[in-house]
Amino acid sequence: MKHARRPAGEHAADAAAALTLALVIGYAIVDPPGPSSSWPAWSAWPVAAALSLPIAARRHRPRAALTLACATGVLATVAGAAAAGAIWLTFLPTVLVLYQVAATTTPRWSATTLAACATAAATAILIFYARVLPGLTPATRRTEMPPHWPIEIGATCVLLTAAWATGTAVRYKRDTTARLAAHLAAAAVTDERRRIARELHDVIGHSMSLIAVKATVANHVADARPEEVRAALAVIEDTSRTTLTEIHRVLRLLRSDGDPCHDPLPVPGMADLPALADHARSAGVRVTLTVRQRTPPPPAVAASVYRIVQQALTNVITHAGPTDCTVTVDIDRHQAAIEILDDGPRHGPPQRTGPGGHGLIGMRERAKMYGGTFTAGPRPHAGFRVSAHLPYDPDGTPA
Structure with missing residues (x-):
């Protein structure tokens, strides 16, 4: 021995x-x-x-x-x-x-x-x-x-x-x-895996939904309106490049293993919300984005807000199709409030039923990280509502 x-x-x-x-x-x-x-x-x-x-x-x-x-x-x-x-x-x-x-x-x-x-x-x-x-x-x-x-x-x-x-x-x-x-080490590994899975789900789910919609549009109008095909292909190209950049960022985090020699790539935040809304608009969703920001949130909070809005818009694109959507983000020194409302599909009944898939679970986990609340469900007449509140301290830690 x-x-x-x-x-x-x-x-x-x-x-x-x-x-x-x-x-x-x-x-x-x-x-x-x-x-x-x-x-x-x-x-x-x-x-x-x-x-x-x-x-x-x-x-x-x-x-x-x-x-x-x-x-x-x-x-x-x-x-x-x-x-x-x-x-x-x-x-x-x-x-x-x-x-x-x-x-x-x-x-x-x-x-x-x-x-x-x-x-x-x-x-x-x-x-x-x-x-x-x-x-x-x-x-x-x-x-x-x-x-x-x-x-x-x-x-x-x-x-x-x-x-x-x-x-x-x-x-x-x-x-x-x-x-x-x-036990703490194993829990940390599990949390990290869950975090990476959320990141990949949000990135790939949003991009693939948008690509699928634009590819469907291009396929249907390929003969009649070739200019729309080129526009759809341009959106697919831009979305694909953005998605690859995001995936490379996540993979780089995995490979760096905390190595200070690896400079972290920028994490999406509040400034990227307008581009997110533009992507949804290119898929036929009329998005009205309102951001009220009394003070800039910490980077971690801003990234969580971005991911929640991204996943909510992905669900709108996937389940509601062309529709109207309102995104409201209200941020002060101690809380980030997010609300996404859509009017549901313009034709036919709503496609969303049941408790929701991994997207809703991921958004709920992001809110839970800050001890906040998350609700999601059908609106009284038509459409769907997603609401999240993320309380935090000025340094970005959960309140």
């Missing part, structure tokens, strides 16, 4: 913790609360160093470090090198390493190691009190912490359990954060 390279600060912190704990354990062995060890006084420091050494390696090899720390603590206790009355200090390195194990391994494995370490420590303490302590020279003065094996075992097990619980909680938080980050 490969481990990621740790920052130098973490290794320095572990080394400092190992040194500090070695000094504390060494001092406790030299001057214990209970009877002094039968080992020479100088041996306290090598023993303390051996007990604390696994702390320095706990991030690099946590499982091996835990095995070494627990085994060293058990051997030091059973051999009588531990401090009587403060044996729990001997297992303090095991506590610190167990935290790292619980924070980096599965809960089942860390719980197993907790049980193994607690059992080993309790057994070693019982052996110390049963076989080692009776042979030690009694303390020359009364201590405030006389040796008692239940206290030693209890303190050691509490510390081990607390370290395991803390490490498990840290691992759970890390896993939850990682899952949340993955």
Whole structure:
């Protein structure tokens, strides 16, 4: 199993913790609360160093470090090198390493190691009190912490359990954060795909509807009025070029992947609404465009307004045919209000039924992005009405 390279600060912190704990354990062995060890006084420091050494390696090899720390603590206790009355200090390195194990391994494995370490420590303490302590020279003065094996075992097990619980909680938080980050990344990808799908739908749907109408006109009047055929072909040519430019813009956004070296192509906005109305007029829709703009909207809002009007006019061209249409756009500092009304087909019943297709869904999603409202449906007598309100803050973010 490969481990990621740790920052130098973490290794320095572990080394400092190992040194500090070695000094504390060494001092406790030299001057214990209970009877002094039968080992020479100088041996306290090598023993303390051996007990604390696994702390320095706990991030690099946590499982091996835990095995070494627990085994060293058990051997030091059973051999009588531990401090009587403060044996729990001997297992303090095991506590610190167990935290790292619980924070980096599965809960089942860390719980197993907790049980193994607690059992080993309790057994070693019982052996110390049963076989080692009776042979030690009694303390020359009364201590405030006389040796008692239940206290030693209890303190050691509490510390081990607390370290395991803390490490498990840290691992759970890390896993939850990682899952949340993955979920947010997947949601961002889905939103981006939906946004691109809306862009392509609006661009291609509008242009193909206009091209289809003009191609139908050219086909019907090809022999009788060739001048209208040339006009229709001119509209088809202009629409095709505009559509290719829009498609290239969307594809360039996909390929750039946020690369600052790619200069973004201009996004359609309020200034492009008259050209949009002219395209609809060339398809036989008499469009009356009214734009009331008290203050220029942010680019993102202007692009959403353009796309909503574009899709609404596409629906008029596709479903209502030659008809009258009124487009009203009213913008102030905090809201963009859009309304598109058409009078329906001049001949025959309306062709639009049901809840609507992807075009209405796309317009509704654009309004929802800003926490706004969107309504679309038949008018009382004839025709169709589309209305959208996009509230926003002056910086362009949703209100």
